[in-house]
Amino acid sequence: MMTKQTEQDDFSPLDLIARVARGETSAFESIVRRFERPLRAWLATQAPPAVDVDELAQLTFVVVFSKLREFEPGTDFAAWLFTIARFQLKTELTRLRRVADYHARFAPELLQRELELRSSESPELQQHRLDHLTECLESLGEPLLRYLTWRYEEEIPLEEMAARSGRSVSAIKKQLWQLRRKLHECIEARMTTEGEMS
């Protein structure tokens, strides 16, 4: 069976670029579809709070579109696209630094720096982490999974979660903290196993 990696290797953007260059803008849609999910996953995990990930992802695609003629055939298109995304993110972070009270209101500056350090990782890793997250969620039992469903899918307030489960709000917060930690460990264990087996 063809693996995801092999499928990605089959992707050849040159024809698409040639069609876009001839004025066929709609050909660019295949590129957007191809990279939308990995790009948003990467941006979501690298961008600090208050950054609009969708906006940044769309801006990246618009820049990629306008610079398509600069892409060098034979080089890695995904790497080129993520380089543009990295630059867009950096520009946004520079802008945020200039907003006087951004760090006081939204983000501890050290967190932003730690995320910037991590942004040098291969962008595809975040898509892998997202895939592993799906599997890790399935390994959680139903009683634990419901907290995450309430919090992330149904987005119900913590007070409501506390009422539904008969626990205190602080216990719910602690539970969510533990679940996120457990999921992080699960994802990293799977990444390690995957790395060892490949």
Add this chain to the structure above:
Amino acid sequence: MNDNEHFERLWNDYLEGELHDGGIADLQQLLASDDSLLRAAADSFQVHRLLGLKAEDSEIRHEDFVRSTMERLPSSETKFVGDVVKMLPVRRTGKTFSHFLFRGVVAATLLLLLALLFFRPSPSPEVARVTRLHGAVQWTGEGGIVQDLHKAGQVLRGGTMESQSADAWAELTYRDGTTVTVSGRSLLTFSEQEQKIVHLRYGTLSANVAPQPTGRPMLVLTPSAQMNVLGTQFNVDAQSESTRLVVNEGRVRLKRNTDGKEVDVEAQQSITTSINKQDGLVPVQRAEAISGWKSDLEADVVYGKWVSRLWSLGARLKKAVAEGEMTKAAAIRAYKRDAHFDDSTGSVWAAASPVGSLIVLSPRRLMEQPVLIDANTRVVVGGRLHSQVAIRIGLSVGHPDGGFAGKYSTHIPVSQLADGEEFEIELPISEFRDKTNQDSSLIGSELTDLWFVAEASPAKFEITNVEFTDTSGRGNP
């Protein structure tokens, strides 16, 4: 309260947006004092963002993102105007007559472009009418107003139709008699100005197209292909990355989006194209129908989550490590030792949908041979329940000569299914009924897909085996 507990409390408040300004400063101080806390915060933040991303992920959101991104690209008109503006001469000291003439021509061109952009012909009042429908079908029309469609007869002026559940379907009839039927989970946008344009974002479509005016074929667009139709009968299955076209009558010209390559698909031929593959684009002849079929679950899953036996092994080992029953090193050794297992064995788990936990399988994803249903067909289903729920099993079928033939289903009550235990059910085909027409029969039709739904979203179940057997003894392997 020690630093770790203090950090945990501040961090949780921070992620919930409940941390006041002073709290941010405290958090900053804690993170500065201990690298391990900083790493834990970043780990937690990244998982938090991935959980948010996963929760909002859906085909509709995906399509919205693609559509709005495409809308933001500089349009060809803008580019053209930009190119014309670039042609303007650089500032000169003396203005000549030809200079003013040139600027006049440019200004006139821009005005003409604006006129073309803003004074387009208004849309025709009626594009199509809903002639038949069943199940959860939603319509988004002019002004973006969303409404549930409950009965046939509604006049539609172009917009988006979403068939939301596995047992839902809707038939549209155009003024020239062309019919388009969407079935199962499908999202379709259509319009008719110069020509009929149908955009199947995902799902299944069956069309019977009346002869179209010369030079104005009906266009069927999917994420990976474009089809030009002059007048014919065909079926299309579209996912975000692939399209399968089956032509029953006439001829359809298919163009692959990734490279613009075109091919004519004739009657009784089919073709599958994908944005991931650049290899040959060759139609294949319709194969002889078979009446016996065993699902390759991994390849056939349309909706639901395939989980391999090897993955299950990994999950069990991880749990053993987490519960202190074995060391991590021992678990990795055990995993490597058993990794030679055939990874194609496993099961399909139900996934949440607007109408409950759902699995959809289709033999058409892997096989060219249609699966024929006859009076002796029996449906064998194996699985495991992890909730105490009833399940509805359904079949979508098509006519052998093309076109949608209906949806038939049967109810498996809770009393036949025990929570936590494996089950195997064998059903004669006569058990499956069309809710909209109790007298109709699916004998002689061909299987398009089959689905399993538990009408409670958190309900967990998995399907481990699906077989169609022919008790007349003339079935195929």
